[in-house]
Amino acid sequence: MAESEYSENKKICRKCLIAAQLEAVDVAAELDSFLAMLKPEDLAGEDLFTKRISICKDCSYLLGATCNACGCYVEFRANVKHGNCPKKKW
Ligand code: SF4
Structure with a gap:
C-alpha cells in the first residue's frame, strides 16, 4: 500500500482489516473443509485433540482462537496427528 494512503490526514479504522477478514472467511467452515481434506490416519483423534486444546x-x-506464537488457528493445528506446538507444550 502506498505510503500516501497512511498520511496524517487520513483516518484509519483500527478494525477494518479484521472486520473484512471476518466477513470474508467463515473459520468454522474452513476448518470443516480442512478436516475433510485430511486422511483419517492423519487426524489427531478426539482424545489427543482434546488434550492439546486444553493445554x-x-x-x-x-489469543481468541489463534496461537500468537505461530499465527495458526489452534483447532486446525491440534487436529493434525503430527501437528506440534511452536512452543513445544504439546
Ligand atoms: S504456544 Fe502451543 S499451547 Fe500455546 S496456544 Fe500456541 S499451540 Fe497452543
Whole structure:
C-alpha cells in the first residue's frame, strides 16, 4: 500500500482489516473443509485433540482462537496427528 494512503490526514479504522477478514472467511467452515481434506490416519483423534486444546486454553499465547506464537488457528493445528506446538507444550 502506498505510503500516501497512511498520511496524517487520513483516518484509519483500527478494525477494518479484521472486520473484512471476518466477513470474508467463515473459520468454522474452513476448518470443516480442512478436516475433510485430511486422511483419517492423519487426524489427531478426539482424545489427543482434546488434550492439546486444553493445554492451549491455559496458554498465554492463545489469543481468541489463534496461537500468537505461530499465527495458526489452534483447532486446525491440534487436529493434525503430527501437528506440534511452536512452543513445544504439546
Ligand atoms: S499451540 Fe502451543 S504456544 Fe500456541 S496456544 Fe497452543 S499451547 Fe500455546
